Amino acid sequence: MFAALRQPLARASAAKPLARAFSAYSPAQNAVAPASPKLEYLLTETRGRVALVTLHRPKALNALCNGLFVELNQVLKEFDNNKDIGSIVITGSERAFAAGADIKEMKDRQFIENYSENFLGHWTQITTIRKPIIAAVNGFALGGGCELAMMCDIIYAGDKAVFGQPEIKLGTIPGAGGTQRLVKAVGKSKAMEMCLTGSVNLTAQEAEAAGLVSKVYPAEQVLDEAIKTASKIANLSVPIVQMVKDAINQSFEMPLQSGLTFERRLFHATFGTNDQKEGMSAFAEKRKPNFTNN
Numbered sequence: 429m430f431a432a433l434r435q436p437l438a439r440a441s442a443a444k445p446l447a448r449a450f451s452a453y454s455p456a457q458n459a460v461a462p463a464s465p466k467l468e469y470l471l472t473e474t475r476g477r478v479a480l481v482t483l484h485r486p487k488a489l490n491a492l493c494n495g496l497f498v499e500l501n502q503v504l505k506e507f508d509n510n511k512d513i514g515s516i517v518i519t520g521s522e523r524a525f526a527a528g529a530d531i532k533e534m535k536d537r538q539f540i541e542n543y544s545e546n547f548l549g550h551w552t553q554i555t556t557i558r559k560p561i562i563a564a565v566n567g568f569a570l571g572g573g574c575e576l577a578m579m580c581d582i583i584y585a586g587d588k589a590v591f592g593q594p595e596i597k598l599g600t601i602p603g604a605g606g607t608q609r610l611v612k613a614v615g616k617s618k619a620m621e622m623c624l625t626g627s628v629n630l631t632a633q634e635a636e637a638a639g640l641v642s643k644v645y646p647a648e649q650v651l652d653e654a655i656k657t658a659s660k661i662a663n664l665s666v667p668i669v670q671m672v673k674d675a676i677n678q679s680f681e682m683p684l685q686s687g688l689t690f691e692r693r694l695f696h697a698t699f700g701t702n703d704q705k706e707g708m709s710a711f712a713e714k715r716k717p718n719f720t721n722n
């Protein structure tokens with residue numbers, strides 16, 4: 429499976445994505461999982477139990493074209509199915525996480541083809557990934573770039589990151605969560621201001637204050653911090669981590685009482701796992717737990 433994700437190291441180094449330019453991890457520490465020579469828009473590697481996916485379309489500020497999403501769906505699915513991986517980090521470059529959907533690619537599309545082909549439908553497959561995904565965002569996260577970050581489970585931002593939904597200035601509207609997830613993250617007024625003007629963006633600090641972003645770090649540290657957090661998560665029990673992700677995501681879909689019942693049932697279910705027995709026994713015996721993911 430990893431063979432399918434193998435990426436030539438030479439290419440990764442030459443391209444100097446933020447992952448390599450800034451990371452404090454030495455290549456010797458990395459099990460480089462990368463990648464299929466077929467990957468054109470992504471770099472992938474592993475850091476222990478963390479999979480790192482770097483959007484790599486530097487000439488277009490990582491504009492999200494269809495080919496990029498086909499690759500992203502493919503690698504995320506492979507990492508999700510890989511027992512050696514516990515969590516995933518998605519990042520971009522220092523200049524751009526992603527400057528939105530590729531405007532040049534979509535500008536001539538017609539309503540009827542959008543509707544009949546469900547244009548962008550498969551771009552949201554990332555929300556079906558069961559392992560936690562952290563977005564490490566530097567630079568522009570605009571339009572689809574902001575929406576992609578919001579589809580991740582946690583967002584860490586570099587101090588120069590910019591979040592915005594400029595679609596209205598192109599004569600369209602956000603198409604993948606900008607009018608929905610953004611409201612839940614920053615509230616109605618800010619979301620309205622951003623989406624209605626297209627030019628009111630959030631700085632990293634504003635995004636943190638509003639709740640869109642969990643933490644802000646100096647740009648050169650954000651990826652390492654995301655990997656550290658991803659690594660903590662990846663070394664916990666995989667099924668219990670998935671239950672937490674499931675339960676929190678259900679809070680967006682269910683009324684409170686149904687959500688609380690869902691949570692309680694999953695809590696009950698954890699007692700059917702060896703990892704619950706191990707976690708609680710380890711606490712009682714004053715030792716570290718050794719989770720076996722069952």
Ligand SMILES: CCCCCCC/C=C/C(=O)SCCNC(=O)CCNC(=O)[C@H](O)C(C)(C)COP(=O)(O)OP(=O)(O)OC[C@H]1O[C@@H](n2cnc3c(N)ncnc32)[C@H](O)[C@@H]1OP(=O)(O)O
Binds near residue numbers: 529532551572
């Ligand atoms: C997760 C699912 C996603 C689903 C998406 C759903 C629908 C989403 C719609 C959108 O996202 S519409 C696009 C929204 N984004 C924008 O409007 C931003 C567009 N870009 C800019 O405004 C600027 O590029 C910038 C980000 C402010 C940076 O400006 P700067 O002057 O620093 O650089 P540029 O010279 O403009 O850009 C360099 C290079 O990159 C190309 N490019 C940038 N953004 C895009 C894009 N979104 N699509 C296609 N190409 C893009 C730009 O054209 C330049 O290329 P060249 O002209 O030099 O070849």
